[in-house]
Amino acid sequence: MxxxxxxxxxxxxxxxxxxxxxxxxxxxxxxxxxxxxxxxxxxxxxxxxxxxxxxxxxxxxxxxxxxxxxxxxxxxxxxxxxxxxxxxxxxxxxxxxxxxxxxxxxxxxxxxxxxxxxxxxxxxxxxxxxxxxxxxxxxxxxxxxxxxxxxxxxxxxxxxxxxxxxxxxxxxxxxxxxxxxxxxxxxxxxxxxxxxxxxxxxxxxxxxxxxxxxxxxxxxxxxxxxxxxxxxxxxxxxxxxxxxxxxxxxENKSQENILRTVIGETTVELIGERQLVRTGETNLGNLLTDAMRILSGADLALTNGGGIRASIARGEITLEEVLEVLPFGNTVVVKEIKGADIISCLEHGTAKYPEANGSFPHVSGLSYIIDLAKPAGQRITDVKVNGRPINLTQTY
Known part of the structure; x- marks a missing residue:
């Protein structure tokens, strides 16, 4: 209101x-x-x-x-x-x-x-x-x-x-x-x-x-x-x-020169709705993780749905909209981890699925299947890194 x-x-x-x-x-x-x-x-x-x-x-x-x-x-x-x-x-x-x-x-x-x-x-x-x-x-x-x-x-x-x-x-x-x-x-x-x-x-x-x-x-x-x-x-x-x-x-007037800066445009709505990013993949989650992976040069990227806080409407994208999507000032970090640890991360992030939860993992360079017939902690199957089956002992 x-x-x-x-x-x-x-x-x-x-x-x-x-x-x-x-x-x-x-x-x-x-x-x-x-x-x-x-x-x-x-x-x-x-x-x-x-x-x-x-x-x-x-x-x-x-x-x-x-x-x-x-x-x-x-x-x-x-x-x-x-x-x-x-x-x-x-x-x-x-x-x-x-x-x-x-x-x-x-x-x-x-x-x-x-x-x-x-x-x-x-x-x-x-x-x-x-x-x-x-x-x-x-x-x-x-x-x-x-x-x-x-x-x-x-x-x-x-x-x-x-x-x-x-x-x-x-x-x-x-x-x-x-x-x-x-x-x-x-x-x-x-x-x-x-x-x-x-x-x-x-x-x-x-x-x-x-x-x-x-x-x-x-x-x-x-x-x-x-x-x-x-x-x-x-x-x-x-x-x-x-x-x-x-x-x-x-207050808005004092901030407008910064916030109205146009940094890009989109031909479709980029979905960051709370209920959706905490229960599944969205185009905005894909965009964010793709950017993280490509700009960092990493094999794969992962971020939690709870860190995505808003959608972006079709048209010009302003700095204000980006700051509303990503308000927490988080920093992208590149780390080397084993394939087995990647699967552990995915298990942790999907442990409460299909219940909406902020830990739900959005990924790039990575795909996986959640098998709901299995207990939490043993659900993640068919994990692939850039289209190839993950190697549990390999460092990514």
Missing amino acids: GLPKLTTLVRELKAENPHLLLLDAGDTIHGRTFTNLVKGESMIKLMNVIGYDAMVPGNHDFNYGYTRLVELAEQTANFPILCANVKKNGKFLFQPYFIKEVNGKKIAIFGLTTPETLYKSHPNNTKGLDFIHPSKAAAEMVTELKKQADFIIALVHLGLDAGSEYTSEQLAKEVGGINLIVDGHSHTRLPTGKMVGPTLIVQAGEYNKNLGRVEVSFTTTNIEMRASLIAKEETANTSEDPEILRLIAD
């Missing part, structure tokens, strides 16, 4: 009920050129104006390196960036929680981010940090906060993917005393939330397509929660906030 419309909705909701908390569940300040070129600052400034009360860092928010994220938290954000399970030298890297009184009730909010960040952002971005198991950190938070608050919110970037080691559902099952979990990471759309025991988990999908809403009522004997989503389709007649429009336009 876009931030200008989201801002209008938030202000309308605050006018109806001033007892409102606005929270963000992470992966917020990286991924679009609007934020990438200034290392997250533009998004934090917009969030200040919109009136956010707190956010939790997602794995991609560490993509500029944790020192940049700390800098934004301390010098730019007018709201706390919360995280209770990341430490450096035994001390919290971010503020772990805060308590706010809302209409006479004390609401405690603490943050948790996924330990998957250690490998879902470049390892150098988190070097020297300790990621504590979310359930362990949450249990400590609840023990401390239940004495001080009437209602406890876990603002988390954990997700609900079945293949993840850490999930918000696991958190709800393992740690009692959390009333509400506001979740991100898995891009899951929960129209009315998900109850796990007495804990409500909410998640609003992806890419600002929905604004999640939870109404909390305190009765004499109970706490009632009702979750809903305001979908993009419902905002067709919602006006765009003029101040946010102006701020976005000013």
Whole structure:
């Protein structure tokens, strides 16, 4: 729906009920050129104006390196960036929680981010940090906060993917005393939330397509929660906030000379849709890996589908579009590895197939077949390098 419309909705909701908390569940300040070129600052400034009360860092928010994220938290954000399970030298890297009184009730909010960040952002971005198991950190938070608050919110970037080691559902099952979990990471759309025991988990999908809403009522004997989503389709007649429009336009103008540079053209749409690049081959994945192989002079090339973040429409290709497809600043590396290790890489990347997963391998100079009748780890067959059967002992 876009931030200008989201801002209008938030202000309308605050006018109806001033007892409102606005929270963000992470992966917020990286991924679009609007934020990438200034290392997250533009998004934090917009969030200040919109009136956010707190956010939790997602794995991609560490993509500029944790020192940049700390800098934004301390010098730019007018709201706390919360995280209770990341430490450096035994001390919290971010503020772990805060308590706010809302209409006479004390609401405690603490943050948790996924330990998957250690490998879902470049390892150098988190070097020297300790990621504590979310359930362990949450249990400590609840023990401390239940004495001080009437209602406890876990603002988390954990997700609900079945293949993840850490999930918000696991958190709800393992740690009692959390009333509400506001979740991100898995891009899951929960129209009315998900109850796990007495804990409500909410998640609003992806890419600002929905604004999640939870109404909390305190009765004499109970706490009632009702979750809903305001979908993009419902905002067709919602006006765009003029101040946010102006701020976005000013930032875009300062970047336009770089971003509008035309670097090529395509006669077909280049497919980078999330669901497709995480489950199979696409023409954009082929183009990227072909370029990697040809320009590096390697025998073959491999990249993961999770690193392909957007499609490119037919016509001229601008630098902005390329940066949206490849926002992470990754570097092509050439290594010599044995044929057996190549097969291990393919087994790892396809272990969750046909489930969509960011590890799905896009390749060039290489072909393979996935045999779903076999167990994960033994599925890859008929591997060929440049049309010839792979040699398990040969170095490529």
